Amino acid sequence: MGAGPTGPVLDRDEVDRALARLGAEHEAIETSLLALQDHAGRRLLEGAELTGVTKERWASADASISLLWSYFDAYAGALRTAREIRSRRRWSSREDLAELTELLRGESVAVPGPAKLSEAFSLAGLVDRMNDLYARSLDMIVAADAVWSALPARIDLLAAELQRTRQLAHSVGVRPGEHPAGDDLERITRTLTRLREQVVSDPLAFWVRTEGSSAPGGGRPDTTVYDREARDLEEVRREIDAVLTVRQDAEQRLIRLRDVLSRADRTLAEARTARGEVLAKIAATEVPVVSGPPTVLQEQLATAAEYRRQARWHRLSPLLESLEQKAEDELLRARESLTAVTAPLAVRAELRGRLDAYKAKVARHGFAEDPLLVERYDAARRMLWSAPCDLRVAEQAVLRYQHAAAELLGAPRVPGQGGPEDRRG
Numbered sequence: 019m020g021a022g023p024t025g026p027v028l029d030r031d032e033v034d035r036a037l038a039r040l041g042a043e044h045e046a047i048e049t050s051l052l053a054l055q056d057h058a059g060r061r062l063l064e065g066a067e068l069t070g071v072t073k074e075r076w077a078s079a080d081a082s083i084s085l086l087w088s089y090f091d092a093y094a095g096a097l098r099t100a101r102e103i104r105s106r107r108r109w110s111s112r113e114d115l116a117e118l119t120e121l122l123r124g125e126s127v128a129v130p131g132p133a134k135l136s137e138a139f140s141l142a143g144l145v146d147r148m149n150d151l152y153a154r155s156l157d158m159i160v161a162a163d164a165v166w167s168a169l170p171a172r173i174d175l176l177a178a179e180l181q182r183t184r185q186l187a188h189s190v191g192v193r194p195g196e197h198p199a200g201d202d203l204e205r206i207t208r209t210l211t212r213l214r215e216q217v218v219s220d221p222l223a224f225w226v227r228t229e230g231s232s233a234p235g236g237g238r239p240d241t242t243v244y245d246r247e248a249r250d251l252e253e254v255r256r257e258i259d260a261v262l263t264v265r266q267d268a269e270q271r272l273i274r275l276r277d278v279l280s281r282a283d284r285t286l287a288e289a290r291t292a293r294g295e296v297l298a299k300i301a302a303t304e305v306p307v308v309s310g311p312p313t314v315l316q317e318q319l320a321t322a323a324e325y326r327r328q329a330r331w332h333r334l335s336p337l338l339e340s341l342e343q344k345a346e347d348e349l350l351r352a353r354e355s356l357t358a359v360t361a362p363l364a365v366r367a368e369l370r371g372r373l374d375a376y377k378a379k380v381a382r383h384g385f386a387e388d389p390l391l392v393e394r395y396d397a398a399r400r401m402l403w404s405a406p407c408d409l410r411v412a413e414q415a416v417l418r419y420q421h422a423a424a425e426l427l428g429a430p431r432v433p434g435q436g437g438p439e440d441r442r443g
Contacts, residue, residue: 027112028119033104036122040097043145047090050152054083057156059163070220072162079155085130086155089139089148092129096121096141158222161237165221168239173214176248180206183255190261190331197332199257206247206254213243264335268326271338275319278345283311285352293359300362301406308355315344365409370402373416380423388426394419 028036054060060083063076100121103114120126125138139147184203187193194200217224227237264271289308296305318341325334377386377395385391398415401407 026119027116028122029115030109033115033118033122037097037100037104040100040122040141044094044097047093047145047148047152051086051090054086054152054156054159057159057163059159059166062166063159063162066219068219070223072220072222075158075222076162079158082151082155086148086151089129089144089151092127092139093141093144093148096127157236161225161227162221164237165217165224165239169217169221169224169241169244170214172241172244173210173217176244176251177207177210177214180210180251183251183258186262187254187258190258190265191329192258192261192332199254199332202250202254206251209243209247213247261331261335264338265329265331268331268334268338271342272319272323272326275322275338275341275345278342278349279311279315279319282345282349282352285349285356286311289352289356289359292356292363296359296362299405299407300366301408305362306355306358308359312348315341315348318344362409366402366407366412369409369412369416373398373402373419376420376423380426383427385423385426388422390422391419391426394422 063072064080068076100118103118103121106114122141125140125143127139127141127144128136129139129144130136180203184207187197187200187203191197192200192203194204224240225237226240286308293305293308318337322334322337322341325331325337373395380386380388380391394415398412398419401412401415
């Protein structure tokens with residue numbers, strides 16, 4: 019056969035195979051276009067009040083879908099014409115085959131173009147063009163539908179949880195302007211409301227494309243804002259739970275607080291009494307002053323009890339935590355004060371014990387009646403059992419007794435004291 023502008027003229031078998039292939043492509047394209055037309059995402063886009071990037075891309079996709087149908091109609095018309103030519107006679111003439119070759123291979127399909135009055139395509143080129151428009155339109159529709167399927171429902175569930183948390187917060191007095199958690203709940207409410215509006219009107223603003231993916235809708239919904247608000251709501255829920263725990267445990271915690279502060283007061287009273295005893299019994303020593311119990315803690319304790327009576331749990335919670343720490347600090351301070359005040363009495367008791375221990379030791383060795391030891395023991399004892407007791411002088415008297423005892427017992431001398439030291443006891 020001869021050749022034309024589109025190459026060699028097709029024979030009858032080649033024409034029939036080409037028509038069969040084009041017919042199959044026609045059915046596949048029609049099925050895809052009908053599925054695209056019925057896609058839930060497309061129907062939603064068609065009826066939604068869109069904004070932002072979704073509005074822009076849907077305008078382009080909608081125009082592409084309209085153009086797709088125009089291309090498909092032109093493709094179907096060309097295919098129908100080719101079939102009509104082939105069906106004229108069982109054995110197509112050379113002129114029919116030349117016309118079919120031009121129709122099947124040449125740029126013989128005229129379709130309306132976006133910038134020109136019309137464009138000419140070959141059937142194969144028209145299929146490629148339709149595939150490209152279809153892929154881009156489907157990608158946009160699938161992405162929008164994926165966001166709409168994922169985010170609004172999750173936002174609604176979180177909003178329902180938020181509402182339950184707000185009711186619970188209100189029951190324990192956590193309200194906006196009165197408690198930080200109440201302010202957080204208001205902010206989360208505003209953010210979720212705004213987020214849902216944005217997701218519904220501009221879903222593609224919340225779509226993250228997967229790098230390297232060429233499949234339609236290759237990507238995932240962007241849940242960054244939603245995830246942040248969900249975490250913040252969980253933090254608020256924990257705070258509300260803490261306030262609820264305060265409501266349940268407030269009475270016992272107040273009882274424990276009163277007990278700790280009472281023990282601190284008794285310890286300070288004991289320290290004041292001990293200070294008077296020390297001043298009366300110990301001479302030439304500095305005894306620290308014992309301060310009285312801080313009235314501010316009692317005032318705060320009364321405030322806490324009032325908050326409990328008024329069921330102001332959100333105010334009681336931080337006050338109790340602060341008071342518990344301050345009460346423990348106050349008890350520790352009282353104990354340290356008692357220890358500091360009674361230190362001279364402890365020193366005197368240690369000296370008395372040491373003196374009697376050495377007396378018992380020398381008695382075991384048969385030196386109890388030694389005149390020097392008896393004299394030094396009596397001198398040390400008078401100082402330690404008289405009031406006021408001069409601890410420095412009494413300590414020197416005890417050391418002199420120790421030295422005398424050590425010399426009799428034949429022990430080395432006490433280092434730094436000029437006298438012997440007994441290392442056997």
